[in-house]
Amino acid sequence: MEKVDKIFHNNELNPNVSVDCVIFGFDFEKLNVLLIDRGSNVGPRLALPGNLIYDSENLNQAGSRVLDELTGLKNIYLEQVGAFGDPDRINNKSDQEWLKSIRAEPTARVITVAYFSLVKMDDYLPQASSFAKTAEWVSVNEITELAFDHMDILNAAKDKLKEKIKTQPIGFNLLPEKFTLSQLHRLYESILEKPLDKRNFRRKIQKLDIVSSIKEKQRGVPHKPSQLFIFNQEKYQLLTETGFDNFGF
Amino acid sequence: MEKVDKIFHNNELNPNVSVDCVIFGFDFEKLNVLLIDRGSNVGPRLALPGNLIYDSENLNQAGSRVLDELTGLKNIYLEQVGAFGDPDRINNKSDQEWLKSIRAEPTARVITVAYFSLVKMDDYLPQASSFAKTAEWVSVNEITELAFDHMDILNAAKDKLKEKIKTQPIGFNLLPEKFTLSQLHRLYESILEKPLDKRNFRRKIQKLDIVSSIKEKQRGVPHKPSQLFIFNQEKYQLLTETGFDNFGF
DNA sequence: CTTACTTTGTGTCATTTTAACACTTTCAAA
DNA sequence: TTTGAAAGTGTTAAAATGACACAAAGTAAG
Structure with missing residues (x-):
């Protein structure tokens, strides 16, 4: 005892x-x-x-x-x-x-x-x-x-x-606060271990409306600089509250 | 030691x-x-x-x-x-x-x-x-x-x-060997805790082609007797081997 | 300063999938 | 024979998916 x-x-x-x-x-x-x-x-x-x-x-x-x-x-x-x-x-x-x-x-x-x-x-x-x-x-x-x-x-x-x-949009935990859609794209491909069509991927992410572009671009890259985005926590909350339950990848 | x-x-x-x-x-x-x-x-x-x-x-x-x-x-x-x-x-x-x-x-x-x-x-x-x-x-x-x-x-x-x-078609573990599509339908509704349209459900299951109808119907029910089905393990194996990965419910 | 190189960013169309919806059929029981 | 109860069936409009190619914007090298 x-x-x-x-x-x-x-x-x-x-x-x-x-x-x-x-x-x-x-x-x-x-x-x-x-x-x-x-x-x-x-x-x-x-x-x-x-x-x-x-x-x-x-x-x-x-x-x-x-x-x-x-x-x-x-x-x-x-x-x-x-x-x-x-x-x-x-x-x-x-x-x-x-x-x-x-x-x-x-x-x-x-x-x-x-x-x-x-x-x-x-x-x-x-x-x-x-x-x-x-x-x-x-x-x-x-x-x-x-x-x-x-x-x-x-x-x-x-x-x-x-x-x-x-x-769930947990991938953002692996990225810095500001990131490009290409980086997010490569992240999803790495995790899912399969190629995803670039245009279709971007369309899907943008439609979900959980990332927001900011007034800033990549700098110092030897090619067209990429638009930077941030993850939009609030919009994601709204999504989940309305019974949303997958991203369809 | x-x-x-x-x-x-x-x-x-x-x-x-x-x-x-x-x-x-x-x-x-x-x-x-x-x-x-x-x-x-x-x-x-x-x-x-x-x-x-x-x-x-x-x-x-x-x-x-x-x-x-x-x-x-x-x-x-x-x-x-x-x-x-x-x-x-x-x-x-x-x-x-x-x-x-x-x-x-x-x-x-x-x-x-x-x-x-x-x-x-x-x-x-x-x-x-x-x-x-x-x-x-x-x-x-x-x-x-x-x-x-x-x-x-x-x-x-x-x-x-x-x-x-x-x-994955694990629901069949909850049903007898022979079952009706209505029983399977109610099973999915019970588990997912939401109503599923009868016709759409049946169409989806039949398209998947993982159940087979048998030469036998329900007996003794006070209404139109239902066709009995069995789970088709072999066809499901084929499905999974070809990279299939969800039923889309 | 021009060229070469690299990655970004964008739209359409055909096909497939989904969601919504109502009536007839078949049996047992009364 | 009528009634009640669940089975079974098809169409259509809207949305999502997958396939696909080229111009734009920057740096680096000559």
């Missing part, structure tokens, strides 16, 4: 539950993911950032915390992908050893709750970081192997993002 | 992780959910069926097991909804007591992984059951209060089902 209260309200790491984050960034060309380099002593070097949860925080808070601890970023778009928990997801000795090296707790059977988040790549430049863990942006298309079951998690996150962006 | 292996490969209940199942059934009129009646000693009497997981099973297996233990059903459509884990999801004394009464383990901070499953209601008739736990079908629209955070889970499951049925 005493034990119940202690376990229930303490502020310790829960040895059985972790969160892992698939942090997406967009470099105006392709989609990238922020990965941890675990060094050369383990199986696949690269892994998703993650950690055990504290018993005092909820899952979203744990996801935000992992993101914050790695990048220093707060108030980031974050969405749960799901729970992953094969008993053998930590399936080799060196991975178990690595986990023990970064965690206070021994390596029990862990289920992990995966999140994906969308950040502006400029907000986190790995080389400028002084954090102990080394993180790096890797193009999603070049990732073929990750630690543990992180490849499954990445794929699930990609699928979730694909579905989500078809119905 | 010894402890690691013991924790990792044992076959005990994991005190920190549970699964809960939203089991949907369709009575040709409306959508129902199978709920546990916890009796009158606790807050809300009704709860989703669920249990702690064993360290030796994966999450899907745990979901299937909970479903099987309650209904005796196997090989049921099951899909993860997500993880729920507010530290205060078990927020009153009587609920803690109740949990302790049905579980060997004390009530630690638990995160739960929610699943939804689709069953043919006829396959589980509560009154005919001899299980100790009493379960009952309750119309989703009449559920206003559930134990713990189960109302949140139910709502998330409903949303997930809505999204899923727009892109």
